Amino acid sequence: MKKINQNEYQKMVSHLGKSPWITNVIWAFFVGGAICVIGQVIIDTAKNMGISQEDAGCIASISLIFLSGLFTGFGLFDKLAKRAGAGTLVPITGFANAVISPAMEFKTEGYVLGLGAKMFVIAGPVIVYGISSSILCGLIYFFMKGGM
């Protein structure tokens, strides 16, 4: 059997979907934008109730995480994500889905090493590098400010 490299393979399959990236980008833009608007609606509603900006942001995150959990549970998130791509991945919904989806999937392997551990398969790295980079930058910031 003839071996083909990746470029040749790309050429062979490229006619299967005509410039899918344009469609992907449009989907990502509209779905991602819409999710942010939902977040903004929650923030504004909370602020109108006299909640501080900071807490309103918190409530928006928690609500969006809750909603993604619900959508993931009913199998709707995956259906939307298949079309929306980065549109559902990049907002906090993608993080929530990355926590809940593998937890659900690996429940069959047990509640501790299945559900409990696999929950962090994607969220773990995000937290590890997020926290670590914030501490590193924080150290630089601290010493540049002449702290001690």
Place this chain on the structure above:
Amino acid sequence: MNYLLAFVFGGFLCVIAQLLIDFTKLTPARILVSYVVAGVILTFLGLYQPLVDLFGAGATVPLTGFGNALAKGVMKGISEKGFLGVISGGMTACAAGISAAIFFGLIFSLIFSPKEK
């Protein structure tokens, strides 16, 4: 007006990620990690907060906003507690989001089972 701003900027951040998915070999997990780290660095450089002020949820809901919250927390921690804040500030600021994700993750994965693909 602020809904339009949130829509456009949030959508824009997703478009960049979509282009990265389509044209590079970056996996979604790597993109999420890059977005968070980018949010942290841009916030410390003082470049991200103006975007948050202008675009609201358009800048805070995407994962760069998670980085922004971490970085802001560290800076706030430093101004309140000095050196200890470098370590404690980030998690303090993100406590609600991470706790919610973990708790809802547990509850929903207990209730639901994966659908057939």
